[in-house]
Amino acid sequence: MSAQVQSIIDVGTDGMLVDIECHISSGLPAIVIVGFANKAVDEAKERIRSAFTNSQLELPKKRITINLAPADIPKDSTSFDLAIATSVLTASGQCSYRTDNLYIGELALDGSLRPVRGIIGKLLAGRRQGYSRFVIPVGSLSQAKLVPEITLLPARNLRDVYLHLTDTVKLEGIYTAEGMLPIKRSKQHSEDFRHVVGQARAKRALEIAAAGAHNVLLSGPPGTGKSMLAKALRTILPPLSREEVVNLPGLKARASQSSCLLGITDFGCRL
Numbered sequence: 001m002s003a004q005v006q007s008i009i010d011v012g013t014d015g016m017l018v019d020i021e022c023h024i025s026s027g028l029p030a031i032v033i034v035g036f037a038n039k040a041v042d043e044a045k046e047r048i049r050s051a052f053t054n055s056q057l058e059l060p061k062k063r064i065t066i067n068l069a070p071a072d073i074p075k076d077s078t079s080f081d082l083a084i085a086t087s088v089l090t091a092s093g094q095c096s097y098r099t100d101n102l103y104i105g106e107l108a109l110d111g112s113l114r115p116v117r118g119i120i121g122k123l124l125a126g127r128r129q130g131y132s133r134f135v136i137p138v139g140s141l142s143q144a145k146l147v148p149e150i151t152l153l154p155a156r157n158l159r160d161v162y163l164h165l166t167d168t169v170k171l172e173g174i175y176t177a178e179g180m181l182p183i184k185r186s187k188q189h190s191e192d193f194r195h196v197v198g199q200a201r202a203k204r205a206l207e208i209a210a211a212g213a214h215n216v217l218l219s220g221p222p223g224t225g226k227s228m229l230a231k232a233l234r235t236i237l238p239p240l241s242r243e244e245v246v247n248l249p250g251l252k253a254r255a256s257q258s259s260c261l262l263g264i265t266d267f268g269c270r271l
Contacts (some may be wrong), residue, residue, distance in 0.1 A: 015125020027063035035068030115139035
């Protein structure tokens with residue numbers, strides 16, 4: 001018996017779909033994970049054993065082989081736990097599989113789902129790959145809501161996912177529309193650009209850098225105002241748009257505006 005479930009992995013600034021293939025065959029009971037998985041992924045088999053037991057689910061007493069494809073790409077995320085468990089449930093015939101869902105989540109020993117790191121990047125990458133429905137941990141919901149135009153299916157534990165896939169108790173889908181959490185403007189900074197007295201040439205250099213999104217390097221002896229100017233620079237920069245906040249490619253064009261670490265050197269102005 002075989003089954004295939006999809007998850008996603010971060011690769012550079014993009015993501016790559018990973019096919020979680022599960023094959024159950026006769027033999028000594030064991031879970032074997034292949035496909036260039038590191039120790040964190042390989043340890044998923046112990047989390048899955050405990051999660052199945054504590055979720056009142058049957059783990060087949062057979063040889064279970066899990067393949068993470070493509071097998072030539074390193075896999076180093078615990079976010080595959082939920083997809084691996086779902087592939088086992090599907091291959092063993094305990095539930096049906098929804099091909100339009102992407103599964104992201106880390107399993108705890110009691111079967112609950114823990115939040116995963118980089119959930120926003122994974123959702124954006126999945127959306128670029130054509131997916132719009134994501135099964136995620138409840139703990140990742142607040143961050144996931146920032147990503148627009150997707151449907152989130154938050155689950156508290158593996159049992160919830162099982163009941164959803166068997167059409168017993170459906171997970172409530174949440175459509176994010178344009179992003180459900182408002183972006184708040186930065187709080188009032190203690191250093192304000194307009195309050196900087198003197199430093200005319202340095203301030204002029206920073207204004208040019210901010211207007212043209214240039215890099216600057218602050219250089220000079222201690223006590224000349226480098227840190228003060230760098231902190232004050234934030235107050236003359238425009239706030240990032242929602243797409244720039246959640247989308248790394250959109251953020252690159254204004255990266256220097258969100259973080260300017262500057263340099264005022266001999267050919268420019270020395271503090």
